[in-house]
Amino acid sequence: xxxxxxxxxxxxxRQVVSRFGDKWSMLVLYILNSSEDGVLRFNExxxxxxxxxxxxxxxxxxxxxxxxxxxxxxxxxVPPRVEYSLTDTGKSLMPVLNALIAWSxxxxxxxxxxxxxxx
Amino acid sequence: xxxxxxxxxxxxxRQVVSRFGDKWSMLVLYILNSSEDGVLRFNExxxxxxxxxxxxxxxxxxxxxxxxxxxxxxxxxVPPRVEYSLTDTGKSLMPVLNALIAWSxxxxxxxxxxxxxxx
DNA sequence: TGGGATAGTTACCAAAAAGTAGGAATTAGG
DNA sequence: CCTAATTCCTACTTTTTGGTAACTATCCCA
Numbered sequence: 001x002x003x004x005x006x007x008x009x010x011x012x013x014r015q016v017v018s019r020f021g022d023k024w025s026m027l028v029l030y031i032l033n034s035s036e037d038g039v040l041r042f043n044e045x046x047x048x049x050x051x052x053x054x055x056x057x058x059x060x061x062x063x064x065x066x067x068x069x070x071x072x073x074x075x076x077x078v079p080p081r082v083e084y085s086l087t088d089t090g091k092s093l094m095p096v097l098n099a100l101i102a103w104s105x106x107x108x109x110x111x112x113x114x115x116x117x118x119x
Numbered sequence: 120x121x122x123x124x125x126x127x128x129x130x131x132x133r134q135v136v137s138r139f140g141d142k143w144s145m146l147v148l149y150i151l152n153s154s155e156d157g158v159l160r161f162n163e164x165x166x167x168x169x170x171x172x173x174x175x176x177x178x179x180x181x182x183x184x185x186x187x188x189x190x191x192x193x194x195x196x197v198p199p200r201v202e203y204s205l206t207d208t209g210k211s212l213m214p215v216l217n218a219l220i221a222w223s224x225x226x227x228x229x230x231x232x233x234x235x236x237x238x
Numbered sequence: 239t240g241g242g243a244t245a246g247t248t249a250c251c252a253a254a255a256a257g258t259a260g261g262a263a264t265t266a267g268g
Numbered sequence: 269c270c271t272a273a274t275t276c277c278t279a280c281t282t283t284t285t286g287g288t289a290a291c292t293a294t295c296c297c298a
Contacts, residue, residue, distance in 0.1 A: 011146075012220045012223040012224045012227070013145045013146050013149055013220060013223070014142075014146070015223045015227060015230070015231065016145070016219055016220070016222075016223045017140065017141075017142065017145060019230060021136065021140040021141075022136075022140075022285085023133075023136065023285085023286080026132045026135070026136060026140075027130075027132050027133070030132055041244090041245090042244075042245055042246080043243090043244070043245080053286075053287060053288080054245085054246075055246090055247085055248095055286080055287075055288085056285090056286065056287080058245080058246060058247080059286090067230045067231075068229055068230055069230065074245095077244095077295095078244085078293080078294045078295050078296095079242095079243055079244035079245080079293090079294070079295070079296090080244050080245050080246080080293090080294085081244075081245085082244085082245065082246090089226055089229045089230060092222070092226065093222060093226070095218075096215070096218045096219050096222045099215045099218060100135055100215050100219065101131045101132060101135065103135075103211070103212060103215045104131040104132070104134045104135045105131045107208055107211065107212070108131070108134060110187055110208045111134070111138060111186045111187055111188065111208060112134065112138075112186075141255085142255085142256080160274090160275095161274075161275055161276080162273090162274070162275080172256075172257060172258080173275085173276080174256080174257075174258090174276090174277085174278095175255090175256065175257080177275075177276060177277080178255095178256090193275095196274095197263085197264045197265050197266090197274090198263090198264065198265070198266090198272095198273050198274040198275080199263090199264085199273095199274055199275055199276080200274075200275090201274085201275065201276090
């Protein structure tokens with residue numbers, strides 16, 4: 001068991017996949033990067049991702065914060081205000097992520113078989 | 120429901136994630152790309168991914184084949200022989216994937232909090 | 239008094255993903 | 269006749285993921 005875990009820790013691909021290879025993380029990173037000043041509040045992100053539930057957005061942001069890809073700034077106000085932005089590490093990921101998106105757009109038709117039902 | 124699906128089909132990030140953002144796909148692509156002549160048999164891949172079950176490898180290869188990223192060549196022999204290799208589309212993905220892996224190696228320490236238990 | 243706004247959390251449930259174990263098919267080798 | 273090798277498939281079970289709805293707390297506004 002410990003060996004398997006060590007293997008996980010050593011494999012860079014799994015690092016990547018386990019950190020932001022889920023349903024919403026890349027989308028959040030992309031949205032934060034695309035925003036004008038790089039800073040968005042919780043409900044601003046939510047309005048841009050209409051089919052992501054509040055719970056999932058909350059979870060995703062927390063996970064990205066724990067991975068030091070997203071910075072979370074809380075203002076002690078009522079009603080509460082929380083601002084999210086990319087960290088330097090998060091910013092450094094964007095060129096790679098954008099390349100991935102560009103590839104995806106370019107090869108869309110080769111890859112996607114419209115007969116396959118998607119999850 | 121139809122709107123949500125249309126949105127999925129339109130979003131390049133979800134295209135990416137849904138095609139090879141799962142637990143094993145990137146690893147298979149990486150292994151195929153790293154092999155000497157780019158061709159590997161089922162059990163050769165399996166031996167390189169010791170903690171991936173036979174079922175999951177089979178499923179992953181099938182999914183990658185359906186996405187036209189991996190080519191599957193069957194020899195009508197007994198016992199059966201099947202060879203897997205990257206398609207041209209699959210090969211075109213590798214620079215991006217390698218960039219992702221390089222980023223992951225470079226920023227490993229910034230991202231990974233060793234206190235978090237990984238799946 | 240009673241919403242509305244903000245940024246969540248929690249409990250509960252359904253669906254999907256993944257692991258385990260076993261089988262199928264075929265022929266060669268002992 | 270029994271086993272091994274190869275590439276799967278199927279049934280069953282567990283784990284993970286994601287969705288819904290309700291709840292928290294506080295202040296402003298009417």
